[in-house]
Amino acid sequence: MKKICFITSLIVVLSGCSNYVLPNGEQLGSKRWEEISDRMNKKVGLSEQELISQWGVPNGNYTLSNGSKIISYDVYNSRKDSYCEAKFLIERGKVTKWGHSGNKACGLGSASPSKLIPKTPLPKPTL
Missing domain, CATH: 1.20.5 (Single alpha-helices involved in coiled-coils or other helix-helix interfaces)
Structure with missing residues (x-):
């Protein structure tokens, strides 16, 4: 009882x-709460120049045989002692896919805190 x-x-x-x-x-x-996947997914559709103007010069890039590019950024958050690599696929000058490896430092191109967003499914990495 x-x-x-x-x-x-x-x-x-x-x-x-x-x-x-x-x-x-x-x-x-x-x-x-907005998560890293939400922030990364918002980059799809941006031109390569728009991405670079938001995130700065990439730490690495690789041109594929079909002319597409993968550009990568090393993201380190010293306050949380966290690191990851954010990767974007650029096809015909536009971001089409994204991915990240490491921990939750990715997507924090600005120091802005997470915000409340509509309760939708979390986007999954596509690269």
Whole structure:
């Protein structure tokens, strides 16, 4: 009986959290924190020049036999002692695919903190 009361209490408490309303009137359950994959996915469709103007000169690049390029950036966050390599495939002058290896330093081209965005599935790396 104690187990049933505990489980019921736990369910009531946790269900209250999912309906928390933010100061701007939005429900917390309808949002999630922006992640690295969201930031990287936003680069698809940018021209190579736009990407370079946002991220700076790449640390590496490789031209494929079909003329496409892979450009890479080494991203290091000294506050979190984290590192990764962000890679972008450039086809016909546009970013078409992306990927990253390492830990969660990628995608932090600016020091801006994560923000709440609509609750959508997380984009998956395509490169």
